[in-house]
Amino acid sequence: MDKNQFFMTAEDVQADYGVDLITAETLRNGFIEATRHMHGTLLRSSFSNIIRDGMDFGVCVHLVNDDGTTDMVAITEGCTQFAFTHQHMTNMVLDEYGLENLGQGDTVICNDEWRGGIHFGDLNLFRVIHDADGKPAFVVSDAAHVFDIGGPVAGGFNTAAESMYEEGLRISPTLITSRDKPVRSMFNLLLENTRSPLHMLGDVRALLGTLRAGEDRVRALIDRYGIETVKGSARYALGLSERRMRQALLNTPDGDYSDEIFLDDDGLSTDPLKIKVEVRIRGAEAEIDFSGTDPQSLGSVKTGWQEAARAVVGPKVVLDPRHPMNGGAMRPFQVLMPPGSMVLSLPPASQSNHVEQGAKIARLMTRVMSQAFPEHAVADDSGTSGCVIMGGVDSRPGLEGTPYGGVLLMGGAWGATETSDGISFCQSSLFNCRSMIIEYSEKAMPVVIWEHGVLVDAAGAGEYRGGFAASYTYEALADAFITPIMDSSKFPAGGLAGGGPASMSFAALVRKDDRGQVHSFKGLLPLERMTPLFGAYDDEGVPDQVDGTWGNGTLLQTSKPTAYVLKAGELMRVFSASGGGYGDPLKRPAETVLYDVRNDFTTVAQAAEIYGVKIDPDRLTLDEAATASLRERLAAERGEGYEPALAHPREWPRTQAEFEAMRKRALGAPTAVEV
Amino acid sequence: MGINDRMIFLTPGKDEMYVTKTPVEGRTCPECGSDDIARYPIGWVRGPRMVVKCQRCYHSLEVQRPAVEDNWPPFRAATYDWDASPAEGG
Amino acid sequence: MTVRVGIDVGGTFTDAVRIDDETGEITRAKVLTTAHDQSEGTMAALQRLVDDPADVGAFHHGYTVGLNAALTRTGARTGMLVTAGHRDTMDHGRVWRPFDENLYDPSWRRPHQERPMVERRLRREVPERMRENGEVLLELDEEATREELEFLKREGVEAVGVCLINAYEHPAHEKRVREIVAEVLPDAYVQTSDIWPLAREFERTFVVALDAYTGPPVVRYLERLEKRLEEAGFDSRVEIMQMDGGLRTSPSVRQAPVYTLQSGPVAGLLGAEGYSRELLDGRNLVCLDIGGTSSDLGVIIDGAAEVTNEWELEHAIPLAITTLDVRSIGAGGGSIIGLDEVGSLKVGPESAGSEPGPACYGRGGTRPAMTDAYVAMGLLQPDLFLGGEMKLDREAALAALGTVAEPLKMDPIELAQGAYSIANVTIAAALARMTTHRGYDPREFSLLGYGAAGPVHAVAVARELGIDEVVIPYFPGGFSAYGMVASRSRVEYSEATMSSLEGLGAEALNEALRRQAARCREDLLAQGVPEGEIAIECAYYGMYTGQGEDNRLPLPGLDLTDEDIPRIVEDFHAFYDRRFGYRAPEIPIFVSSVSAVGYGRQRPMTLPSTAAENGDGSGVERAVIMRETLHVDGGSHPDSAFYDRNLLRDGDEVQGPAIIDDHLGTIVVNPGATARVVSHGTLRIEV
Known part of the structure; x- marks a missing residue:
């Protein structure tokens, strides 16, 4: 890595952020600790099993900038997509609601994908922390998937929904607590439109309690270090992630890298759905362009705004996986999404089963970034x-x-x-x-x-x-x-x-x-x-x-x-x-292939056909000489554009008897039926 | 603007979808000197924006909040420009 | 036979303490741990303390045999028998990735996937299935079970673990499997769900597997040790420290050796409990034990250490038995101070170890470690280290620090102070998770610092947490061995109830508790605890119906009445209020299990008597051995005094900035703090 481009000395940190390096590092970790505390609180106090067991949630702290925008300083992920979406959503929700309308103890709730949410089942809550002068200084936010949010299908995953009207309750940015008192109408709206009011009430209380716990942690930092130092350190934490990502982009050759991927279908018709992306890297910036993507499907596998944020997971995994995620890492990227396409479907589009598209976006972006940065592919x-x-x-x-x-x-x-x-x-x-x-x-x-x-x-x-x-x-x-x-x-x-x-x-x-x-x-x-x-x-x-x-x-x-x-x-x-x-595969060490076979991960057949490793099927021992010559032969037989075979089991026992014989052979016992 | 224009949309009928980059006349990139500048809608770290950007080196000359006529993001709440009521903290 | 001995085997050193109950005399010894056979070092330490082992009335001991075997994957060759279809339980880790640096890293795999303790080949499937209500869905296929065991026999396994789905409540199939194991592998070490008969198959599989894996080496160790002790003339009881803070006689440890997996850090908390009780009027304590590689942290509330069931050897390798809550973080005297690619400063978790060790050890180490920072700051003086036995090289320390300071454009001493500060904040954050994050007020705590480097950081960490007093015991190094001597027998038996509190009622609870209490009594009696000394306490695990993470809460006793239930309910709601910020009175309380804990007699803690009586009248200056500049708390303090702890007397007062040298450790009195010597040589520092 070119160390000099984005490296910060202690003097740089003082000059750029107004804080000494040690205090900045201390507070960078202090923000992460605040989110750890929120994570533990939400995990242990929630009700829906998708939160407490599934860990489908996220908890964040954001800095309020002078222009009223926000930047996510720290997150503890349960479900990692929130590490990306909450950076956008906090901005979009507070922009629409009006940051100036929120006081101490006010919480806003929203589940709408067109405001940066994910699907209606994910509730997102936002609470503003004001400084001693009453100015908004930080925001704590959390998100969790709740058990049921109404709609015709229990649990809310209605793949066959052709519109959002068939999916559940859509909540625009709405006040849910006012000066820490519950807004009754919003609570009733949630409780009366779900199949499980018990879980909903428990989860909403947990989400609200978590935000209060987060606010306590952030205020403790402010009381200890002073508001200017804490804000400067937040900017440092953001800047650090940004520098790391830009450094990595700089080390990636400039160019246009593209590929496309297909979702199987949308649950209503059998047609595959194409998502295409081109990533244009220039210096320490990158443009992610989804032009060429299919128009939005009818079934609910598509998404609203969230790929603008989620697309960055590919660069994260390939370029800078080990640093704690925050909004700074998203700064070098600009995302282009065609309105009305799979990645930016338009109301009243259905989106409850966005999940598989998310998984495909992650795969597609990781693949394209691997093209750009082969050493980390x-x-x-x-x-x-x-x-x-x-x-x-x-x-x-x-x-x-x-x-x-x-x-x-x-x-x-x-x-x-x-x-x-x-x-x-x-x-x-x-x-x-x-x-x-x-x-x-x-x-x-x-x-x-x-x-x-x-x-x-x-x-x-x-x-x-x-x-x-x-x-x-x-x-x-x-x-x-x-x-x-x-x-x-x-x-x-x-x-x-x-x-x-x-x-x-x-x-x-x-x-x-x-x-x-x-x-x-x-x-x-x-x-x-x-x-x-x-x-x-x-x-x-x-x-x-x-x-x-x-x-x-x-x-x-x-x-x-x-x-x-x-x-x-x-x-x-x-x-x-x-x-x-x-x-x-012919280069996988033969002993490792033997280990795979002895541990029932790989069959003797696949070991030979794809890996070129000869293993005695009864004693499960390695024949090194036969392996060497088999590997030589397989390599020589390869034609142009060779690709190893698709790896899956080729031999399935047809009958109970064949199955028993297979099992007994694996135990080392003599078999009655030749398999 | 009719209330439905940015709240309810028809399903598009095209085969593939593209983002249009509108060329901007009369501007030069301060980083690399190119005059190949375009303006287009993006998802930016802080939400929906319009960017004025050099298409050679990708320096962003301006990142702007969208104007109403940019129709960006496509969805816009009907009450986006309304004042908050007292109950909402207004 | 009034002599009690405690010997704690640690990573580098074996610490030993001898207490004579009659005279009150306490002596200590420290030898290097003999990794190839820990009993050698144990005997060497014993020999340093007593001339004739026959004089020893009680021998309390902790070792790391099991822990080392588990960490280095050198435990017994172990096979597991599991319900067909669940062979991969030990590898799936419940499918999630940890939220640390590995979260997005494509090269990361789970520790048990990378380096298994029980290879998949040796995890064998038994055709059988119980429903959660005890209905047999599939009868146990005994022939297939035998075949799998013959396979394991051919594979040469020495230990077998059996863990079947729903066996925690319906153990019939496991009982039968155990019988078949005894037929096919009569010499094998065997463990089943009996060891932890509670729901959660993932956790239970690991309790069984870890016990099978580490049990044989621990059993062999105990046999060697007992033999050596016998040959040396010792003829009293050997009691082993368990992770739950209690002692168990050596023969009975063999039932479930995994309970002794990592007992050293736990013993330190027991010493803290004793200090809280006897010297500090029951004050709540935050405990900080810093060694070379790591810091062990714990909390004493109302005189008792907190317990947990969430201990992990590594990610997704849990040990869910009841343990005292000790958290280990990778910050210690040997932690490497380094930089990443964009200038981010890192302290640990990588450690310098002892070869080559920190640069100041002069053994060729060039990377700066925390010990180098202490030297640069003046906290550690080259001539005073280890009582003068080893001279430190200050120039080497500064040079090593320079390799990191220079690119940052910092001065090496500035960097040293910064690294010290980061270490303090890291430790404080981990302690905050155990206190303030649970709703406790730090002002109600004192901080107890021990271990080789605990007292170096104690005052600074206390300040981070808002705690206003630090307590340093008379001999902070070897405090774990001391705690071990003060401990008592402890056993725990649990029963799954999996029902609402209302549905159970006082009667059903009593029945379950009495059953488990009877097992406690039987166990303690078998260990030789006199009937009259047995005390029983009760607890339950509960959560609101619909949740998934239960919480351990106390029950008043064995004879609950209907009148007790509302009190229990209210305490439950109050707990949730304080811990999670809400209560849900309309939701029923779910009791997943109840536990009875049986204790032997609590021995009084013998406090050290020091030659510290006043009457000399010469003032604290008598204890000053040198003066030097200290660079600490962001400033430089020339001419700061260094005191010899052995020359301090009760009532002496030391003003910071100052260092109190303990020969085996260093106590830092930061600027603005005042240290007072109180009874029994204890230091109480007002921060």
Whole structure:
């Protein structure tokens, strides 16, 4: 890195921000600590499981600038998208409401994506902190996804909604506390339009209490250090992030970098939806232009304003991942969005299932920035949230008639890099939700979670492989409405630098055997017990992603059904997509491939076919000589434009007997049936 | 302006969507000297803005709050220009 | 046999304390930890304190055998048996990424994914399934279980952990699996959900796995130690410090060795409890123990250390048993002072270790560490370090600091002061999370500083927190060993209730508590605690119905009546009010579990008697050993006095800026602070 361009000496800090370096650093961390405190408060005091378990929230502190705009100084992310959206939203909401109208103890609430929100289920709250002269000095904000905000579909993910009128309550910037007293009409509006007033009241109280806690922390800093020092340090914290990002952009060659990506469909029609971006880097600035993107879809997978903010996640991951996120990191970017396109749909457009588009934006931006900065390139992630919303009415003794809902999160995977395998069981860089405790879920909901694990072979091949596809198998004990938040079932994610593509998501209904057992080993189960639900399958019902066809013999023609009915006693299994590989798989150390095989991550077959590693299938030992010659042969056989095969399991046991033989062989026992 | 103009929109019918950059006459970039200057709507770190920008080196000559006729952002609250009532702190 | 000994094995040093209950005499010793076999250093320390181990009546001990095995991944070769379909529980980490520097980093993977303790190959699936209500969805497939165990046998596992879904409430299948394990692997170390029979399969899997993984090395260690003690003539009870702050006899530790995983920092808090009780009128304390690599922080409220069930070895490797709440942060005397690419100043968590160590050690270290900052500031004098045993190189310290100060255009001493300040703020922020962020008022606390470097930062950190008094015990180094000697037996047994408080009522609660209290009594009696000395306390974990994070709260006792319930309810609401800023009286309270805690006798804390009686009349000047300039709190203070602590007397007063040298440590009295020597050699510093 060119150290001199943006490096700040202690003298520079004093001159530019009016604070000494040590105090500035102290307060930079003080702001982060204030958000840590808010995070702990919200996590422990909220009610909806999507907040307390899922951690779908964010808590921030912003500086009020002299012109009334705001800059986000610090955030503690639960869900990382808030680290980007709240920078914009705070500005847009306070601009519309009028910062001058807000006094001590006033809180504004808003959930509207056209004011920088995400979808109606995410409530965003804003509280202004005034200095001793009554001037607005800081803002604390928080956001959380609440259990239900009305609309025809419980939980609010109405993929099939054709307009916002079918999604839930839309809240423009509205006062919810006035001098710390609840504004009754706003509370009633929320409580009377939700299916669960209990959760709503609890969550709103938690969100409000969190803002008060944040204000206490910020005031403690002001009391200790004085308002001018604290403001100067806030500007320093912002400037530091900005400098780091600009430094990284400067190290990236100037140029125009572009690519396009497809969402599977919008849940209403089967047409894929294109999002295109060109990133133009000039010096320490960059323009992110979404021109060329498809017009807004009918179904609710599109978004309002938020990609203006969320697009910056790509530069964040590739250029400066390890520094705490704040608004300064967003300063070098200007985002162009065509009105009426997927990335800036127009009212009354529906947007409740924006999530998969977010995951695709993260993948697309990471991919394009990787083009620009190959030393820090990251292969494609799974590009899907990898979760399922489940809800309905309980029928268990003593709980009859009780509505329930929850998120079953299996997680996706990240792509590999030049130095590391991609992580498995992880959401997109734009999200960061946590899976529920199974034993609590089974108390709270009429569900049995039979499995949460990875699928063998399903990770983009490479010297470094991508993270794995993960799956959940769950049984409904009462009729349940299932809304998968899934994508990446049609178009495989790519590898990088010779790495191979990742597998795609798919789903099936699963049957137990006569003993009531769900058979599964390494993620595989007998085909005779699977009924294809969505994804790519061949004519025999094998989930073949190379030679199969998407939608072939599947019950659904979308990865995004809304409120699919899973009847009591039925089981569903959903697989997320995996991450792309990095580098030539023939270069992955043979011992590492052996480790993968011995730990049931990779089959002997894939080890040979893609990695060129020869392993004895019964003793699971490495044949080094055979590996060397196999690798030589495979390398020689490659033609122009060679790409490793899409990595997913090719051999599925067809019958129970074949499955048993496979399992026994893995145990090292002699087999009765040749597999 | 009719109340619906920026609150309810028709679904666009085009195949692909673009952002139009309007050339600006008579201005030169103070950083690199180019006269290839354009004005267009952006998502900026502090929200929706119009930028006057050199298309060669990407120096921003001005970042402006949108005028009403810029129709940016597309959505605009019907009460955007109204005074706050006393109950809202006005 | 009035002699009690406490020996605490730490990372670098093994500290030992001997207390003679009859004479009140306290002696201490410090030897280097013998990492290859900690019992060697333990015996060496013992030999320094007593001529004849037969004289020792009580032997209290803490070690890091299990912790080291876990951190370095050198524990027992362990297999896990889990419900089919849940093989990846130890790797999925509940799917989230930590909100620190790793949050956006594409090269990050979870610690257990990168370096597993139990490889996936050895995590075997058992076909079985219980519903949460006890209904058997799938009968245990005993043949398949046997096959998996034969596999583990061929793999040479020495330990087996069993953790099945919903077994915390319905253990029948686990019981049967345990029997089959005993048939196939009769010599294996086995652990099941019995060790922690509470809901949360993710956490419980790790309690079981960590115990299976670290249990065998700990058991072997205890066998070696007991043998050495026996050979040396010791014939009393060996009691081991647990993470919950209680002692357990060595034989009974073998049931669940993971409870002793990291007990050293916990023992320090016990010493603090004793100080609060006996010397400070029950004052609330914030505890600051700073060593070479890290700072261990804790809080004493109303005479008792706070407890938690959120201890983590590393991210997504939790140990959810009850532990005293000690937080460790990477800021210590060896923390490296550095710069990142754009000039951001960093203090730690990287540490200089002891090879080569800080630049001032003169062993070839060139990167500046906090100890170099202390030297540059004058707080550590080259000739006084370790009682003169090791001379420090001030020029090397300044040169190392210069490599970071120069690019920043700062003076090396200015940088040293800045690094000191940043360290103080970092420590204070972590302490604030344990106090003010929980609704406690710092003015109700004193700060107790110990460890090698605790007293260097104590006054400055207290000021950051708004605390107006610092207390330094008579021997801050080795305070953990002292705390260990003062401890008492403790056992805890819990039962999942998973029901509303209203639904349970006093009767059901009493039944559950009595069941667990009976187990406490049985355990304590088996450990040799006299019946009359047993005391039982009760607690529950509760939250508002619909939430997911429960909180530990006290229950009045074992014989609850209906009249007690409203009091319990009101205390619950008040807790939420103070901690979270609201109460929700219309929402029912959910009780996830209840616990009974059994204690043995609380020994009185023997306070050090020092040769500190007044009567000499010569004034505090007698204790001054040198004068030198101190650069601290943003200024320079020439001619500041350095005092020898051993020459101070009760009633002496030392005005800051000053240094009190303790031979094994340094106490900084910042400008504006006043230190007074009070009874038993304790220093109380008004900040």
